[in-house]
Amino acid sequence: MTRPDMALFLAMTAGGSPASWLLSIAEVLARFGPWASAGVMLWAGIRRRDERGYLLALLCMAAAASLVAHALASALGYPRPFMLGLAPSHMPHGGSDGLPSTHATVMGLVAFGMLVRRPLRPFGAMAMVLALATGWARIRVGVHFPLDVVAGLGLAAALLTGFLALQWQLRIRLGAQAVIPQAPLAPSSAIAPSHREEPLP
Numbered sequence: 001m002t003r004p005d006m007a008l009f010l011a012m013t014a015g016g017s018p019a020s021w022l023l024s025i026a027e028v029l030a031r032f033g034p035w036a037s038a039g040v041m042l043w044a045g046i047r048r049r050d051e052r053g054y055l056l057a058l059l060c061m062a063a064a065a066s067l068v069a070h071a072l073a074s075a076l077g078y079p080r081p082f083m084l085g086l087a088p089s090h091m092p093h094g095g096s097d098g099l100p101s102t103h104a105t106v107m108g109l110v111a112f113g114m115l116v117r118r119p120l121r122p123f124g125a126m127a128m129v130l131a132l133a134t135g136w137a138r139i140r141v142g143v144h145f146p147l148d149v150v151a152g153l154g155l156a157a158a159l160l161t162g163f164l165a166l167q168w169q170l171r172i173r174l175g176a177q178a179v180i181p182q183a184p185l186a187p188s189s190a191i192a193p194s195h196r197e198e199p200l201p
Contacts, residue, residue, distance in 0.1 A: 005147040006086075012139045012146065013087045026140035027091055033134030037107045037127050044114060044123035051119055057167075058113040062106045065159050069105040069152060073097040080143050087142040101144050104152025105159075107131035112160050 003009075014023050045055050078099035082089035111131050114124030135149035 003145060003147065005145050008146045009081060009086070009139060012136070013081065013142050014090055014140050015087055018090070018140075023090060023140070026137040029134050029137035030091055030141050030143070033130055033137065034103055034107060037110055037130045037134075040123050040127045040130065041110055041114075044120055047123075048119050051117065054117060055120075057163075058110065061113070061159065061163050062109050065105050065109045065156060066102055068159065069100050069102040069155060070096075072155070073099055073102070078145075078148075080148075081145060082142045089143055090141040091143065093143045098144050098148045100151035100155050101135065101138065101148040102152065103138060104131065104135050104149045105156045107134060108153040108156030109160055112157055113163075116160070116164070 014026065041055060041059065045052050048055075074097055076099050077097050080089075080093070080095075080098040081087050082093070083095060107127065108131050111124050111127035114120035114127055117124070131153070135144070135152075138144040139146055139149065
């Protein structure tokens with residue numbers, strides 16, 4: 001199978017004789033990067049209590065994004081590098097298809113979701129560093145092509161945009177329903193003549 005990112009993958013992957021210290025770092029990131037991202041999200045919820053509702057909604061969106069990424073990968077049917085014999089897999093992994101990367105989709109959505117929220121931007125920056133580092137690591141250990149990771153981040157951005165647009169529409173509709181029209185006050189000239197004070201004789 002010919003892929004446009006083949007040369008980049010061959011330059012980034014560990015291959016058959018990798019540097020042991022760099023591969024060890026990549027293996028740790030590839031395995032535990034998502035858990036570190038979840039830890040950043042938990043820390044954000046502890047430090048910013050006023051954002052907990054948003055973070056909970058973002059967590060639900062991340063779970064939905066995982067299902068979307070899995071379904072899309074199965075529909076597209078692009079195998080992983082080790083399945084094509086291009087490089088050994090330096091970590092145990094199943095034979096599911098790899099485009100887009102589910103890890104990149106979920107971690108990217110969490111990072112983007114916190115970056116667009118001003119109080120959560122410091123946490124979002126940390127989550128984005130973790131997402132990019134994990135993407136590199138999974139290429140390094142031979143379970144993803146670079147395009148898989150880029151597609152996952154792009155899917156995350158698209159899903160988050162749809163989520164925010166839906167949230168905005170709901171706010172507009174709920175705000176419109178909350179407005180109750182007030183009856184205008186009758187002007188003083190409309191008071192019935194019988195209620196006016198009669199002049200003294």
